[in-house]
Amino acid sequence: MRFAIYIPDNLEGPAPVLYHLSGMSCSEQTFIQKTGFQRWASHYGIIVVSPDVCPRITYGVEKNEIEAKGLSFYVNAVKKPWNKNYQMYSYVNEELPSIIQENFNVNKDRQSIMGHSMGGHGALISALKNPGKFRSVSAFAPVCNPSKSPDIQFIFKCYFGDDEKAIEEWDATCLVTNYKGPELNILIHQGNNDQYKEQLKLQNFASACEKAGIAVSTNVEDRFDHGFYFISSFIEQHFHHHSKFLCDS
């Protein structure tokens, strides 16, 4: 597995770390090339880690498409053949942080997570399934309720079969209902012209948070779509958000 890491100059001692999960069809290169986040990571003194979005494994022609599009959805697959390598949830939450903590001067008590689209889903479920592990979580145009999105369900069926209960354990809108733990400090942006809006189901997540009494800042921005100009336009706000929880003022 490859990952990108950005280490600002002039850090003093162990630095906070922000994990970024990219969306489908991306690699570890996408976020670092197209969003201009470096300026803000440098400004706030935050180390940023952005892993590749899925194992680069070929299982055969049909399954190649899922690999080619990077459709890991950051879950731990149960069904064969996916269960062998598609363990991205464990990779992002255990293996990768261990590698980072062993090899770079990070403060392991100060970590946050963010993501885009499928990676926004990955960030939300990682925060919801690990109360207190991340100081804050943010997402651009996250997939919020995959078990209710027909176009996404075929992927989850590859990984879990028809076990609806299992699928709900990887669905932020379902998870938020039973969340118990410290404040999550969630920030979400979505473009009002997002071409995948119907599949993202931000409103379902916002309603579930309201019912569960969980604070979430959801911002729907006029005229923006799902792409990287949207991200680069609001990346400053996301780093400002995380800095409030990761950095000493």
Place this chain on the structure above:
Amino acid sequence: MRFAIYIPDNLEGPAPVLYHLSGMSCSEQTFIQKTGFQRWASHYGIIVVSPDVCPRITYGVEKNEIEAKGLSFYVNAVKKPWNKNYQMYSYVNEELPSIIQENFNVNKDRQSIMGHSMGGHGALISALKNPGKFRSVSAFAPVCNPSKSPDIQFIFKCYFGDDEKAIEEWDATCLVTNYKGPELNILIHQGNNDQYKEQLKLQNFASACEKAGIAVSTNVEDRFDHGFYFISSFIEQHFHHHSKFLCDS
């Protein structure tokens, strides 16, 4: 021909325009996706135009490679079959500005030009061949002396045959020797670890400028290479440079 145009919000009246020419293997998408220039174009109120780097024409297998890599070098080719469509100098200096002036609210008396690598060469020769047309010119890692770069000469031979005099008319280091006109206001950055340094020949250009009494700011930056992280690290300085000549203080 496709081009990208960035128009800042809240412009008042006709705005200055900065043309950006990309390097080989790029398209009109590259600069706008990978450099983060929008922040500075918006800050200074400058419209930015970045055209595709060559005609997308197929002449046959061998020639496809030149098209695929976008090796126009922003010249007007003389030899067949290139002379029909590879007239990028005229496109950049005449046809494209006419389209921009007719369709967008630009101040045609306030224009500057910049470029990267092959596009830096294009920016320099455009400024040198049109005294007074551009208020300032800047380049990242420009090809400065193509007639002395063996790896580049094969392209020029496609366009001009063995006519060395003709080739020198498209070579910034040769052109600067005979330049007569107002101040050029040239700013150049190059990475000290640029993998193409030997072909760029920045020192030849700097020496020719010195002999000709032409002011040029050349900045060789430690550790940077030829790529887009280099550009995005110094793009602010280039916009600041152009703003001094394009914008009212």
